[in-house]
Amino acid sequence: GAVVSQHPSRVICKSGTSVKIECRSLDFQATTMFWYRQFPKQSLMLMATSNEGSKATYEQGVEKDKFLINHASLTLSTLTVTSAHPEDSSFYICSATPGTNEKLFFGSGTQLSVL
Amino acid sequence: AQSVSQHNHHVILSEAASLELGCNYSYGGTVNLFWYVQYPGQHLQLLLKYFSGDPLVKGIKGFEAEFIKSKFSFNLRKPSVQWSDTAEYFCAVSLFGNEKLTFGTGTRLTIIP
Numbered sequence: 001g002a003v004v005s006q007h008p009s010r011v012i013c014k015s016g017t018s019v020k021i022e023c024r025s026l027d028f029q030a031t032t033m034f035w036y037r038q039f040p041k042q043s044l045m046l047m048a049t050s051n052e053g054s055k056a057t058y059e060q061g062v063e064k065d066k067f068l069i070n071h072a073s074l075t076l077s078t079l080t081v082t083s084a085h086p087e088d089s090s091f092y093i094c095s096a097t098p099g100t101n102e103k104l105f106f107g108s109g110t111q112l113s114v115l
Numbered sequence: 116a117q118s119v120s121q122h123n124h125h126v127i128l129s130e131a132a133s134l135e136l137g138c139n140y141s142y143g144g145t146v147n148l149f150w151y152v153q154y155p156g157q158h159l160q161l162l163l164k165y166f167s168g169d170p171l172v173k174g175i176k177g178f179e180a181e182f183i184k185s186k187f188s189f190n191l192r193k194p195s196v197q198w199s200d201t202a203e204y205f206c207a208v209s210l211f212g213n214e215k216l217t218f219g220t221g222t223r224l225t226i227i228p
Contacts, residue, residue, distance in 0.1 A: 034158055038214040043149060043161040091214035095159075104153055104203060106218045 003027060004096045006107025013084055014115055021079045021110045023094035029074035030096035034104075035067075038091040047092075050077045084114045117142035119208050121219035128196055129227050136191040136222050138180075138206030145211035148189040150180055153203040153221075162204075165189065176200070201226045 003026040013019050023033055032051055036044040048069050050056040056069035066088075068080040077096075081088050093109040118141045128134060140146060150162040163174025170182040180191045189206060206219040 036159070038209070038216055040214055043164060044151070044159060044216070046158050049158065091216065093216060103221060103223070104159070104205070106205075108217075109215055111215055 004030075004094065004105045004107045006094055006110055008110060009108060010111045010113075012113045012115065015085050016083055019081045019084055019112060021081075021092055021094075021112075023077045023079070023096065023107050025075045025096045025098075025105070028096075028098045030077070031074065031099055033071060033077040033094055033096045035069060035077075035079050036093050036095070038093065038109075044093070047079075081112065084112070086114045088112065089114045117208060117210070117217050119206055119217050119219040121204075121206055121222050123222045124220070125223045125225070127225045127227065130198055131195050134191070134193040134196045134200070134224070136204055136206075136224070138189045138191065138219060140187050140189070140206075140208045140217075142208065142210065143187075147209045147211060148180070148182055149207040149209075149216070150174065150178070150189070150191050151205045151207060153205065155202065159205070162191070196224075196226050198226045198228050200224060 005024045007022045035047045046059050047062045048056040048058045050069050050071040052071050052074050058064045071077040094107040095104050097104050120139045122137050148165040151159045152162050162178050163172045165172045165182050173179045178193050182189050203221050203223050205221045207216045209216045
């Protein structure tokens with residue numbers, strides 16, 4: 001089956017540094033990728049929708065200058081948390097789909113801890 | 116490592132039929148359990164979640180799920196499905212106190228009018 005690879009699985013960084021998370025579709029071309037964040041004791045929150053070759057669409061309340069999303073190719077999207085702070089510590093997960101009405105595949109997620 | 120299994124890959128039902136989608140997980144500790152739905156062309160939406168308390172959880176749109184700890188299961192049910200329930204359904208599990216989510220591979224539900 002289709003695989004979405006997300007890297008790194010865990011990252012610990014100092015406050016003020018930037019962290020890049022990669023999401024790759026390994027055996028299909030992902031026209032759309034989604035980035036989610038999991039808050040404690042809550043459900044997933046959609047952060048942004050990323051379409052290849054165009055600017056990401058951010059959900060209300062998500063700072064686009066803080067969470068930079070790049071979808072430069074049909075198999076790779078990156079999320080960069082700029083100037084990370086402890087409140088950015090969370091679990092981030094990406095998902096990818098070959099097309100609008102196609103199946104959704106999930107990465108394994110990234111646990112970010114900002115000290 | 117924990118894993119989540121959804122054995123039904125594609126379920127086809129007629130309107131008004133009853134629905135049960137299976138979800139089993141492998142971890143033996145305390146877990147948080149979720150069911151998400153993806154309607155065609157849309158992103159994930161939360162149907163329901165279980166953190167603690169009553170193992171029978173009621174969600175939106177008439178869905179419910181029952182956590183059976185002894186069976187490591189969290190099956191999703193709906194007594195009478197509608198055409199608008201056509202979607203992809205994902206079960207997800209996280210460990211208590213940890214946000215890391217593990218998703219099942221999803222079940223595509225097709226409702227025939």
